[in-house]
Amino acid sequence: MVEGGAHGYWVVLASLFTAAVLAVIPLPAWLVWGRPEWIALVLVYWCIALPHRVGVVVAVFAGMAMDLLEGAVLGQNTFALAVLALLSVALYQRLRVFSLWQQSGIVFLLIGIHQLICQWVQNLEGVGARSLLFLLPALTSALLWPLVLHTLRGLRRHYRVA
Template sequence: MSAAAAQPGPLAVVLSVVAACLLTMAPVPAWATHWQPPWLALVLAYWCLAQPDHVGISVGFTLGLLQDVLTGTPLGQHALALSVLAAIVLWAHQRIRVLPLAQQALLLVPALALHQALLALVTGSSGRPLAMTMLLPALSGALVWPWLFLTLRDLRRGSRF
């Protein structure tokens, strides 16, 4: 594999972010709202693992602002949470990326739980009640991680844009 094929073009990252935004905004049944995976957080985690030199904390902050605008949440709520998530994944990326997908998913649960806890703290500070159901996306995120990882890896490897 040549060096050019190993480096995805920016279009692969942009396409995955657009897909994550669409999945974030997609309507889900009322019973599944608490289980909706944090799509942008998962996509950010993947790109921090796959391209730690190009995707990092500033990209997490930017994606967080984008998610705040798309979802109508207080500006900076997701920016803070995604920045912290990116920092954690970047800190441990060399240890995480060599593990099997199931172990990667298990190691992402605490990072995703912290992501959700930060969102809950900001939400709680605005007068909304906190609930343990805010941690359910961390579990669903771990469940979809293997399929998301394989999909994005194939997109990255097949991308020559």
């Protein structure tokens, strides 16, 4: 086992990097609308697991990176992820005691808020979606929450990230 502490922060950064890669991998056209919000999922997990180390500041940097990777308006993902992190840190004590499926429901709501903020900015640009399909990633993210939770929890325990 590897010692955690301040040195375990690389696990958080590596998971965010992996999520960023998953977020930009090309998908077939019929799957694009259902792509889970990987960065948001990983950020929610770390905000719940380590609210004293991962929060709004990490979300702002992750959001700026996603704005650059996706070619979005600078600040779109930054603002949406900052709000997501703020809500996650504010709710982390409640989320920890919920069952897995209750957590999935809350993750659906949190990522739905993230999607609504991004859609709002895109509507201001004039390129927003014309249907409610933009909320589909919130559903797929909620369905993948148990997998993300158990994977990241296993990594956190293995590397003793605290």
